[in-house]
Amino acid sequence: MNKFVMPEVIFGNGAIHQAGECCSRLGAKKVLIVADEGVIQAGWLEIVIKSCVDAGLSYACYQDITINPKDFEAEKGASVYIEQECDAIIGVGGGSVIDIAKAVAILASNGGSISDYEGVDRITLPLPPLVMISTTAGSGSEVSQFSVIVDSKQQKKMTIVSKSLIPDIALIDPETLATKSEKLTASTGLDVLTHAIESFVSLAATPLTDVQAKNAMMLVAQYLRPSVASKYNKEAKEQMAMASLQAGLAFSNAILGAVHAMAHAIGGKYPMLHGDVNSVLLPHVMEFNFLASPNKFMEIAQLLGEDTRGLAPQEAGRKAIAHVKQLSLDIGAPQRLSDMGFEEAAIENVAEVALQDACMITNPRDINVQQVEELLRKGF
Amino acid sequence: MNKFVMPEVIFGNGAIHQAGECCSRLGAKKVLIVADEGVIQAGWLEIVIKSCVDAGLSYACYQDITINPKDFEAEKGASVYIEQECDAIIGVGGGSVIDIAKAVAILASNGGSISDYEGVDRITLPLPPLVMISTTAGSGSEVSQFSVIVDSKQQKKMTIVSKSLIPDIALIDPETLATKSEKLTASTGLDVLTHAIESFVSLAATPLTDVQAKNAMMLVAQYLRPSVASKYNKEAKEQMAMASLQAGLAFSNAILGAVHAMAHAIGGKYPMLHGDVNSVLLPHVMEFNFLASPNKFMEIAQLLGEDTRGLAPQEAGRKAIAHVKQLSLDIGAPQRLSDMGFEEAAIENVAEVALQDACMITNPRDINVQQVEELLRKGF
Numbered sequence: 158m159n160k161f162v163m164p165e166v167i168f169g170n171g172a173i174h175q176a177g178e179c180c181s182r183l184g185a186k187k188v189l190i191v192a193d194e195g196v197i198q199a200g201w202l203e204i205v206i207k208s209c210v211d212a213g214l215s216y217a218c219y220q221d222i223t224i225n226p227k228d229f230e231a232e233k234g235a236s237v238y239i240e241q242e243c244d245a246i247i248g249v250g251g252g253s254v255i256d257i258a259k260a261v262a263i264l265a266s267n268g269g270s271i272s273d274y275e276g277v278d279r280i281t282l283p284l285p286p287l288v289m290i291s292t293t294a295g296s297g298s299e300v301s302q303f304s305v306i307v308d309s310k311q312q313k314k315m316t317i318v319s320k321s322l323i324p325d326i327a328l329i330d331p332e333t334l335a336t337k338s339e340k341l342t343a344s345t346g347l348d349v350l351t352h353a354i355e356s357f358v359s360l361a362a363t364p365l366t367d368v369q370a371k372n373a374m375m376l377v378a379q380y381l382r383p384s385v386a387s388k389y390n391k392e393a394k395e396q397m398a399m400a401s402l403q404a405g406l407a408f409s410n411a412i413l414g415a416v417h418a419m420a421h422a423i424g425g426k427y428p429m430l431h432g433d434v435n436s437v438l439l440p441h442v443m444e445f446n447f448l449a450s451p452n453k454f455m456e457i458a459q460l461l462g463e464d465t466r467g468l469a470p471q472e473a474g475r476k477a478i479a480h481v482k483q484l485s486l487d488i489g490a491p492q493r494l495s496d497m498g499f500e501e502a503a504i505e506n507v508a509e510v511a512l513q514d515a516c517m518i519t520n521p522r523d524i525n526v527q528q529v530e531e532l533l534r535k536g537f
Numbered sequence: 538m539n540k541f542v543m544p545e546v547i548f549g550n551g552a553i554h555q556a557g558e559c560c561s562r563l564g565a566k567k568v569l570i571v572a573d574e575g576v577i578q579a580g581w582l583e584i585v586i587k588s589c590v591d592a593g594l595s596y597a598c599y600q601d602i603t604i605n606p607k608d609f610e611a612e613k614g615a616s617v618y619i620e621q622e623c624d625a626i627i628g629v630g631g632g633s634v635i636d637i638a639k640a641v642a643i644l645a646s647n648g649g650s651i652s653d654y655e656g657v658d659r660i661t662l663p664l665p666p667l668v669m670i671s672t673t674a675g676s677g678s679e680v681s682q683f684s685v686i687v688d689s690k691q692q693k694k695m696t697i698v699s700k701s702l703i704p705d706i707a708l709i710d711p712e713t714l715a716t717k718s719e720k721l722t723a724s725t726g727l728d729v730l731t732h733a734i735e736s737f738v739s740l741a742a743t744p745l746t747d748v749q750a751k752n753a754m755m756l757v758a759q760y761l762r763p764s765v766a767s768k769y770n771k772e773a774k775e776q777m778a779m780a781s782l783q784a785g786l787a788f789s790n791a792i793l794g795a796v797h798a799m800a801h802a803i804g805g806k807y808p809m810l811h812g813d814v815n816s817v818l819l820p821h822v823m824e825f826n827f828l829a830s831p832n833k834f835m836e837i838a839q840l841l842g843e844d845t846r847g848l849a850p851q852e853a854g855r856k857a858i859a860h861v862k863q864l865s866l867d868i869g870a871p872q873r874l875s876d877m878g879f880e881e882a883a884i885e886n887v888a889e890v891a892l893q894d895a896c897m898i899t900n901p902r903d904i905n906v907q908q909v910e911e912l913l914r915k916g917f
Contacts, residue, residue, distance in 0.1 A: 158549035165700070166745070169538035320545070364779050365546070368748050399744050 159363035161410045163300055164289075164324045168402060170395070172330040173290055176205045176247050177212030179326045183286035185245030187215040189238045191258040193222040196250045199336040201292055205249050217241035219261070225314070225424045225431070226253040227307045228271045231260035238265040245286040248324075251345070252296025252305075252431065255289050259304040259322050262287055271306055275315040277515065280322070287324040292333040294384075294397045295345025295432055297352055297405020299327040305421060313425035316515040323409070331398040335388050343488040344432030346381040346397060349373060350481065351435040352404035356411040358446055358453050359519040363411065370407035374460040376400035378480075385488040415524055416442045418514035419533060422507045429497045436490045440482045441535040445528070447474045449521035454478075494536050504533045539743035541790045543680055544669075544704045548782060550775070552710040553670055556585045556627050557592030559706045563666035565625030567595040569618045571638040573602040576630045579716035581672055585629050597621035599641070605804045605811070606633040607689045608651045611640035618645040625666040628704075631725070632676025632685075632811065635669050639684040639702050642667055651686055655695040656895065660702070667704040672713040674764075674777045675725025675812055677732055677785020679707040685801060693805035696895040703789070711778040715768050723868040724812030726761040726777060729753060730861065731815040732784035736791040738826055738833050739899040743791065750787035754840040756780035758860075765868040795904055796822045798894035799913060802887045809877045816870045820862045821915040825908065827854045829901035874916050884913045 167175060180188050188209055192202045197220060209216045219234045238246070238261055246265075248258025260271050262284040267274070274280055289299040298304070304317045334342070353373035356366055376396050384393035419442075420434040447454050451470035458465050458477035465473040491497055508529040511517065517524065547555060560568050568589055572582045577600060589596045599614045618626070618641055626645075628638025640651050642664040647654070654660055669679035678684070684697045714722070733753035736746055756776050764773035799822075800814040827834050831850035838845050838857035845853040871877055888909040891897065897904065 158547055158552060158555075160545070160547050161543075162545040163541075163543060165540070165542040167538055167540050168743070168745070172538060175538075363548070364752075365548070365782075368752050368783075372744075372748050402745075403748075 161365040164327045166327050168329045170332045172328040177208035179288045180245045181212040187243045188245045189243040190218045191248045192220045222257050226257045227309045234261035235264035247288045249290040251293035252298045255298040256304040274317045277318045280319040288326045289324040290328040293345045294401035295348045300405040301409035314421035331395040334394040342385050343490050344430045347436035348432035349401045349404045350377045352408040355414040356407035358521045359411040361411045361519045366407040366411035369403040373400045373404035378461040412519040413516040414520035418517040419511040422511035433491045436485045437536045440478050441532050443478045446522045541745040544707045546707050548709045550712045552708040557588035559668045560625045561592040567623045568625045569623040570598050571628045572600045602637050606637045607687045614641035615644035627668045629670040631673035632678045635678040636684040654697045657698045660699040668706045669704040670708040673725045674781035675728045680785040681789035694801035711775040714774040722765050723870050724810045727816035728812035729781045729784045730757045732788040735794040736787035738901045739791040741791045741899045746787040746791035749783040753780045753784035758841040792899040793896040794900035798897040799891040802891035813871045816865045817916045820858050823858045826902045
């Protein structure tokens with residue numbers, strides 16, 4: 158059975174100014190606004206606060222969030238929500254902020270500790286209204302049914318999957334991308350590509366997710382380079398925001414694969430950018446997964462703009478993989494996990510943790526712990 | 538600003554059996570099941586009742602619905618809902634049934650008469666949970682924010698547009714298409730094509746609606762003929778169900794154009810199949826609208842499978858129009874409004890009513906009453 162679900166989406170330059178109005182439409186009186194230091198410095202929090210005030214809403218703020226966000230950060234946010242008697246949540250930022258905003262919503266309405274909700278469909282009570290504003294064109298969390306939070310004691314990422322986590326409204330404002338650094342633009346853009354490719358070859362892919370994933374791949378191939386090249390290329394920012402949205406819709410409904418399973422396991426231990434880890438592992442996993450659906454890899458090559466006329470699927474698949482490697486080189490993304498601080502001694506443990514990740518279930522090729530280790534060594 | 542909103546979708550053979558479970562998940566205790574005579578004879582109502590009983594729900598039924606459904610049919614349904622103390626609504630059928638189910642939901646929760654809600658965003662109070670099951674691969678109403686109801690006194694169709702009308706869950710079950718007659722398969726299939734083309738060239742089209750509209754066109758071009766040819770071609774039924782869904786998502790968010798504006802005006806007066814009226818008018822409106830976006834019409838030709846290499850947009854656009862005419866001929870759809878009972882004397886009045894229809898606003902080319910009359914004469 159093909160299932161597809163998404164939030165109401167408002168996409169366009171200036172969308173961020175509608176945050177308060179959206180919450181008001183959802184019946185909110187006092188909103189908890191979740192953000193982080195980068196978002197505050199970029200000036201986006203101020204705009205969101207103004208939109209809430211203009212809509213006649215009270216508000217409180219919470220911003221103690223790090224990359225690869227932690228369980229205790231969600232708990233602290235939930236205390237603020239409860240103490241301040243909020244009744245709705247806005248998250249404004251990248252994937253870390255939005256995932257914490259979702260986790261705060263879970264704890265504030267369902268109680269307990271965040272690890273109680275790890276896995277699929279563990280949330281029973283309804284969440285408060287959620288309005289999420291993406292400022293990175295990367296995570297897709299603003300439209301997804303996922304929240305990924307680090308278990309700080311066990312140093313692993315917990316994947317929480319539930320339809321309740323789909324925000325009520327997602328605001329996607331390409332203008333917010335102009336404040337991102339070149340490095341972050343590259344990293345989050347490669348995360349988008351990974352979402353699109355992994356959801357396209359996922360065992361849970363459907364025609365409804367495929368149209369989104371395919372469009373996202375075409376857009377990344379055309380617009381990621383120019384988006385990294387210039388903060389001021391508005392067309393590239395808009396198209397990358399659309400790519401991020403579409404890849405997010407694809408993976409929220411088709412789930413992901415081995416790249417994300419490994420990246421979650423690594424992100425639980427090391428403070429690396431999620432998109433960087435993905436981009437190192439992506440070509441290796443594509444090589445490994447090729448066996449599972451040669452025709453889909455041929456289609457990936459075509460979507461990325463490669464000429465596959467007269468090629469066998471194997472040859473076309475190699476072109477797709479080479480294309481992904483070249484793109485990552487062109488935009489200066491890290492090429493090895495060891496360059497980012499990953500230690501060889503961690504490989505065995507990370508492989509075991511990755512094998513248990515929810516994303517591994519939809520990887521198109523069966524995989525065992527030795528194969529995961531080998532993929533990690535290739536990326537090392 | 539690009540806005541996009543849709544219900545949770547469950548698509549696949551057997552989806553209809555989940556109706557009761559879906560209502561139960563939405564908190565329902567007693568469901569009003571809205572259907573019509575054709576649905577009952579095909580056995581689908583019985584299946585929906587069983588799924589409700591299996592889910593532990595009570596139910597009541599309402600089935601006094603005609604094609605181009607009327608205001609008094611909605612009022613009668615609302616009385617049943619209230620008398621029977623229902624708290625959720627399932628609509629199972631084609632566009633007429635689903636539009637009445639939505640209108641019943643409006644009246645049961647907001648009171649008044651259905652004409653109070655004509656136009657955009659006139660519904661203020663929340664509707665009961667809505668689960669809609671499409672059995673025609675045509676109307677797209679199961680995913681749309683529209684309900685089109687005949688004002689029986691004024692003999693015109695009222696278009697009601699509101700986000701509240703988007704069902705909570707849309708169930709799309711290609712197996713239900715196997716009971717449709719050849720004539721109905723052709724008519725509803727051409728309605729799908731009209732939705733896809735009108736939303737693609739609509740002034741309100743966005744990249745998010747375009748991906749849906751484009752895919753729908755490709756699927757209609759490939760699968761409508763075989764779907765009309767055989768009740769038992771499962772692949773064709775599945776693909777036409779997907780086309781209907783995607784065209785529905787496109788037009789719900791991008792709205793429609795002159796074809797639908799005229800078809801609504803005609804449908805308010807004559808008991809004709811909506812898809813038949815659309816298919817007669819579509820090529821004439823395409824010719825008229827070509828001026829507004831030649832490149833989009835070239836793309837339509839390509840999506841329908843035409844070779845446009847080396848052609849100017851005008852030539853490619855003519856191929857698109859010829860393709861649509863040929864498809865309608867091939868599947869035996871009516872070619873003239875007069876063959877369906879339309880009277881020449883009605884043209885002036887119908888043109889005036891059509892010009893006021895909500896769908897006219899997004900038609901890509903400006904249009905006046907003389908031009909509408911001329912289009913009607915071409916289709917006459």
